[in-house]
Amino acid sequence: MNEKSKKSHSRYRKSPNDFAKTVIVFVVTAIIIIVGAIIAVNKPACNLVHKLEADMPIGIRDIEIDQSQNTLTPIDSESLAFGSHIANITCEKRGIEVPAYYGSNRVSFRYGAGVLNDEKPPFSAGKNTFITGYDETYFMSLKYVQKGDKFVITTSDKTINYKVIDTFIGENNDSAAEKYNDNLILKSIFSDFGENSAKRLYVICEKTSEEVNAK
Structure with missing residues (x-):
């Protein structure tokens, strides 16, 4: 192989850095696609969970509790609610x-x-x-x-x-x-x-x- 052919061959040979760059680009692209898909389905999924939860019996529903309740709620109160x-x-x-x-x-x-x-x-x-x-x-x-x-x-x-x-x-x-x-x-x-x-x-x-x- 003459000197000219060697130079031409080396020009098209990929270095380890080139392979690393290719892998990084591939991984970043995959992450962008996956994150985009998650964002796209997240809101409908959350809405579905909230709808299903709303249909659950209130005794097992994931209600919020007000931790700032300073006084105990009377047990015989007509307004006794879950989370009291x-x-x-x-x-x-x-x-x-x-x-x-x-x-x-x-x-x-x-x-x-x-x-x-x-x-x-x-x-x-x-x-x-x-x-x-x-x-x-x-x-x-x-x-x-x-x-x-x-x-x-x-x-x-x-x-x-x-x-x-x-x-x-x-x-x-x-x-x-x-x-x-x-x-x-x-x-x-x-x-x-x-x-x-x-x-x-x-x-x-x-x-x-x-x-x-x-x-």
Whole structure:
């Protein structure tokens, strides 16, 4: 190969830098296309999610909670709405101090614990009141609770004292809880990892006294 041919051949040979530039251009182009596609479908997707959520039962809907609520909402109030701050839960021995919101859904769990809603107001005589929270957040210390520990529930008009009489790990809506009546039942939701994956810790509390709060 003569000198002229060598120069001509080297002119068309791609260097490593040329290959790198080609790859970068390809990657950037792909990113632009993907981001554009995401932006194009994002709004319709969000609208669809909001529409589906609006059709859900309000008890599981991802409602917003007003954390600036300075006073507890009366439990027997006709205006009692999901997300209302209705009680505070305290177990001094285990360092538990948790706000309880009306409605057992993920938003209540995000800001505290959720009180199961049904046909009777919470903490009514002759029925169990279920309060649920996440094991990794507000109910983190619930696993250390033992029989005999004391809980205090403070509502807008009364203070209720409870004593723990039983604890067990079971399934959600476990039939073992059905034998109890007129009790406070605290439920801790375990994470999706570990030996108790997707199970519940039940803490059964019996009322020992009740006091009317001073106005």
